[in-house]
Amino acid sequence: MKLVMAIIKPFKLDEVRQALTELGLQGMTVTEVKGYGRQKGHTEIYRGAEYAVNFLPKIKIEVVVPAKMVDNAVDAIVAAAKTGQIGDGKIFVVPVEQTVRIRTGETNESAL
Amino acid sequence: MTTFAKYMLGVVAALALLALTHVDPAIARDAAEAANAPIADMAEFKVAQAESADEAPKPEEPLEAAGSGEEAEAKLDTGDTAWMIVATAIVLMMAIPGLALFYGGLVRKKGVLAVLMQVFTIVCLMTLLWYVVGYSLAATDGGSLNAYIGGFDKMFLAGIGPDTLSGTIPESVFFTFQLTFAAITPALIVGAFADRMKFSAVCIFMCLWLLIVYVPVWHWVWGGGFLSEDGVLDFAGGTVVHINAGVAALVACIFLGKRVGYGTENMAPHNLVLSVIGASLLWVGWFGFNAGSALGANGAAGMAMLATQVATAAAALAWMFVEWIVHKKPSVLGIISGAIAGLVAITPACGFVDGWGALWIGIAAGVICFFMSTTIKKALGYDDSLDVWGIHGVGGIVGAILTGVFAVEAIGGTAGLLEGNPGQVLTQIWGIVATMVWCAIATFVILIITNILVGVRVSEPVEIEGLDINLHGETVQ
Secondary structure (H helix, E strand, O other): OEEEEEEEOHHHHHHHHHHHHHOOOOOOEEEEEEEOOOOOOEEEEEOOEEEEEOOEEEEEEEEEEOHHHHHHHHHHHHHHHOOOOOOOEEEEEEEOOOOEOOOOOOEHHHHO | OHHHHHHHHHHHHHHHHHHHHOOOOHHHHHHHHHOOHHHHHHHHHHHHHHHHHHHOOOOOOOOOOOOHHHOOOOOOOHHHHHHHHHHHHHHHHHHHHHHHHHHHHHOOHHHHHHHHHHHHHHHHHHHHHHHHHHHHHHHOOOHHHOOOOOOOOOHHHOOOOOOOEEOOEEHHHHHHHHHHHHHHHHHHHHHHHOOOEOHHHHHHHHHHHHHHHHHHHHHHHHOOOHHHHOOOOOOOOHHHHHHHHHHHHHHHHHHHOOOOOOOOOOOOOOOHHHHHHHHHHHHHHHHHHHHHOOOOOOHHHHHHHHHHHHHHHHHHHHHHHHHHHHHOOOOHHHHHHHHHHHHHHHOOOOOOOOHHHHHHHHHHHHHHHHHHHHHHHHHHOOOOOOOHHHHHHHHHHHHHHHHHHHOOHHHHOOOOHHHOOOHHHHHHHHHHHHHHHHHHHHHHHHHHHHHHHOOOEOOHHHHHHOHHHHHHOOOOO
């Protein structure tokens, strides 16, 4: 099992959810986050006072998938979340040791 | 806080004693007489209608603000009264929720409740002070001191009943209308020291400020004091309300010092939607403020309303376009700030100028207040947090001077510079200087007194964590 963690532009969330659902994935966790990468921040001006906004709002998606599906999932997120503009985000894949479904006690891939 | 509780207890006790000495049987007597009033009112209403039809094409008499209740021939006009009751209500709406929301949206989230609380509390405190002694000191004859201050004859509204008139409206309505002005003026100052003044200090400062600054200046300009004798024009309060509040704001923000982190931390407004709602409520309420200052439902009120609308739109657009050029983007905060600047600048002028004058006053206010609140403020380095000086002070000065330039004799009874009366500009400047000097000195002294009594500024940890949670025990999410 792998944890696929993707940071994407907020308005791309629905397209990414759609793409992952079509792969047969049955769940995800979504968090509103702030951060910066190559895009850095922007400047806001209020009555002449300039404020640098360093952390931009993004959406973080976390999905745990069977190992054999990782490439498909990553490709689907890239295809759905890409605009070609700076700030499209990043995907991280990390190994997962164990999964438990709390309701039934099922473990690992049958719990996904 | 315990020392503050003691002071407040003392104030309440003093008020209670004063109240006992001023119970006036005249109120009961007037109530009995009023029972017969409705029939008379109907007859007068018809007469008033006929008169207003005759008067319509004629220019209105220049505003006579106060003290006219003594005239022997005064008659109540129901149309005037109805309008003034409505005007009074919408001027109250300017303060709460208008000004409260305007300011509330402009501060950081950790201080929004403190600002709302300060404005709301000030409205309540000023109401009681105006009732107890403020109105009397402002609007009655002060005898040998009448050039500077009124007297104590109408403390606790002594002698004012249902059929006591002020011009063509009940004095109770005139009193309440002016009360709403006395409530919003100190509340304007709050924006200068947002996020860093103790609540107890705000209460004490505002009570003293109303009695020592606002009331005398009201009397000078509208109550038969020396500025009205000198011919200073101030239709609805450019000098009394806005220059006064603006100067006090500048003195207060310098006295308190900058917010912690000013110039380095992000102090962007936390919710401009609130500010837009607040500014829009202010705009609507301002018709009560300006057109209401005609003290009747008449041609002067109509002209004031028209001038108010034209100047506000012109100033809002002027600010927006200048900002668009200077900062490359037209901003929401910019256009609402411009609108307030225009409303302020037209306030002294609205009963004296035509639409053309209003247009230019608006444009001037939008452009000048923009540079005052952005470039010049930054260069001078003071932290007038919500630009009370930059908008109300400077806008009030622009409006007061330009009143002397654009005044039309056929509208307000006084000619301005453009009609060949350059002296009026000098008279206006004299009014501005007198108000600014008194306000600055008195505000400074009041701040020193307040600082000795309770301390004006919160501690640094309190300021950093926010006034809401520390002073009021509440937060918004």
